[in-house]
Amino acid sequence: MNGVERTGRARLLLRSVRPYGAEEPVDLLVGEDGRIADIGELEETDAAEVLHADGAVALPGFVDLHTHLREPGREDAETIESGSVAAALGGYTAVFAMANTDPVADNAVVVEHVRRRGEEVGLVDVHPVGAVTAGLGGQRLAEIGSMARSAARVRLFSDDGNCVDDPLLMRRALEYTSAFGGVVAQHAQDPGLTPGAQAHEGANAARLGLAGWPAPAEESVVARDCMLAGHTGGSLHVCHVSSAGTAEFLRWWRSRPGGGSVSAEVTPHHLLLTDELLEGYDPRYKVNPPLRTDEDVRALREALAEGVVDCVATDHAPHAEQDKDCEWSAARPGMLGLQTALSVLVHTMLRPGLLDWRDLARVLSEAPARIAGLDDQGRPLEVGEPANIALVDPQAEWTVRGEELAGTALNTPFEGMTLPARVTATISRGRVTARDGRTQPYGGVLR
């Protein structure tokens, strides 16, 4: 008896997919319950929809712990809808929407709005991140408990964009969130070391006359927070690790007893780009933390390969044209990332042999789902599991054009670059949400 006989009707038949890049293609059947019903060489069924995948690599749908959707407040840069489109096209089935909106997501009303709007759009599970401090002000804790208990059931808290600088507040946040299994995601940047910072502190910034952002401003906060997490038993997640020194510290810390309560992410742009790109003062390369050196890039790739850094998060940061198309110092930091992440990972990690497809499933899906405590994402591609799937054409090559990406923002740092591999379809709980560059809502609700 196959899964469909067990569960009733079939919904979708994926013809010829290669789970985790396996040599031999198989067929994958999804039941009406949105779960994988059968895998193998399957007979024609009365499946409602057949998708000919032509040997595409099948991975569990990607999970982004770090996305800026800009709604509420800056809908001119991105909306929950346009960001969901970008996410589905990029192979994502769940994203975490950062709290630095206007109003800030520091209370139950805002986080419930974000979650509900994500459900209405129905392309990807949108999980709101709650602010750690009220108004991202760094002075007192936000209403963490009420956000956790709200219908949005917030588990991830971050002041991202700002660092939770005050050590006592950081300690309290770790203690408080640990009571209900929450996680504090820190944007590690000592503000005292980075006044007016514009670029990685080093030879390039000096030559270009840009105020430096020294790596120890990140490393010292990461070290402090690891120690606070160890002391309190709280869970710390380090956002956008950017320096070799941070990777080295995390390698040491995580090898110690108790070091397992710390997790970390790296962005695709920090795995590929360096501060040499700043030469022409093009604000598309302005980002926080800044692009650093070749040596940092190498160290970050190694750290991801080793598992010292658990996962990849995009830090997708759309900006309106007037906030990027201006002189360097006036431009906002941030880069688009959702639709290019898989390709950058194939280019920087898979092709050089640092990771294989199974590892990509880990860093793009399984690890972030585990860190955020999602039990229906990052699951194995096996019978009975939820059908959250990204299909990837590994042979594809494409040239990135901001104009062709979803949404109105154009600030991709990969403009004009030709990258390998492309997401051809995304399936969210058994429904095709994206296919060949188009999206279609699943109309489902989060469970």
Ligand SMILES: NC(=O)N[C@@H](CC(=O)O)C(=O)O
């Ligand atoms: N990464 C950025 O440069 N910008 C982010 C904030 C952040 O992630 O720190 C943004 O909100 O635009």
Ligand SMILES: [Zn+2]
């Ligand atoms: Zn940040």
Ligand SMILES: [Zn+2]
């Ligand atoms: Zn961010």
